[in-house]
Amino acid sequence: MSISSPPGHTSDAYYAEVRLPTEAMLKEAVSEGIVTDGGEISGFLYFPRPTQASQAITFRAVLVDARTNEKFGKTAVPLILKLF
DSSP states (O other): OEEEOOTTOOSSOOEEEOOSSOHHHHHTBOOSSOOOTTOOOOOBOOOOOOOTTOOOEEEEEEEEOTTTOOEEEEEEEEEOOOOO
């Protein structure tokens, strides 16, 4: 981690440059597995860095009943890629 003034700024403000993901973020990662009836999960999802040629990326998931193996839904969420 490094701490410095943002380029071009002359205030007393500082920012910290932190390598991502942090250990705390990794501990909060959603694990692969089954969500029980009425259950919930929360946390971070991680994806490989897309190639430079990628203009649009979409998170897609098919929802499957673990007992019957029947597909009951799907989702597609467009993601915005911001490289720092």
